[in-house]
Amino acid sequence: RRGCPSSGPAGPPSPPRGKAWGFAWVGLGALREVRRVVIVKQAGAAQRWAAFLNRKDKKMDIIKLAKPYVFEGTEYGEIDLNGLDKLTVQDAIDAQLALTGQPGAVILPERSTAYIARLCAKAAGLPIEFFELLPVGAARKVRGAFTEFMTSDADEDTGMVLKLKAPYTYKGKTYKEVDMSGAAELTVLDMAQAENELAAAGHVAAEPALDYLYCCLMAARASGMDKEFFTGMPLAEATHIKNAMNSNRFFE
Secondary structure, three states: OOOOOOOOOOOOOOOOOOOHHHHHHOEHHHHOOOOOOOOOOOOOHHHHHHHHHHOOOOOOOOEEEEEEEEEOOEEEEEEOOHHHHHOEHHHHHHHHHHOOOOHHHHHOHHHOHHHHHHHHHHHHOOOHHHHHOOOHHHHHHHHHHHHHHHOOOHHHOEOOEEEEEEEEEEOOEEEEEEEOHHHHHOEHHHHHHHHHHHHHOOOOOOOHHHOHHHHHHHHHHHHOOOHHHHHOOEHHHHHHHHHHOOOOOOOO
16 A cells, blocks of 8 residues: 555555444544644745746855844854755754754744754854844844745645655655655554654654654655655755645645
8 A cells, every 4th residue: 555654554454333443544634624734835935936946056145134243253244044955854853853842843843933043053054042142133034034945835736746846866866746646545543653753753742743754754654755755855845845744635
């Protein structure tokens, strides 16, 4: 059965009618009304990303500060976040795990100040304190640039296909899209197994569907690819994967 982990059963048996445990085989589509997840999207994200990809340098703009910012004796007039292009979904997962216990970073990490500071610090090669001590005006510019970088427009996906923002090479093969048709076969048992793997990795998630690792685990089951296929994707795909794994379109 496509989408099932190799170590799991080949397929669920037909549960006897009237048995309470038969609920374990309910399809994920039936749970959409039970588990609602609000996904924040920005209008025009697809157009902005297309313009970004068409640029010759294919790099983020350097953030110009309104006035010099002094940190540890050095004066900065700009902040270079081009390093975000080198980060992966695994970096998003690591940052989310590091902020366990901070509700804002767990529920909607890409809107969390602490989460943004952590990833931007890694991208810029600067101490996290550099971003924690930024003036509010400069911090808002950083947030805006990061949010645009991470924003995904699920409308770009069609049918049961996840269209990637840019070609992605994994184990010598280049992908422009991922077939997620196996999502239609997933069950509550797949969700439970993913939640167990999430807990084993040290993640404490009140709502697993908002956790990047959980979404990668579910995407792996839906596509038949391994988890590392998704965790190794560029950071900019993180929100895209999470949105897809919470989309009714994949789980009718």
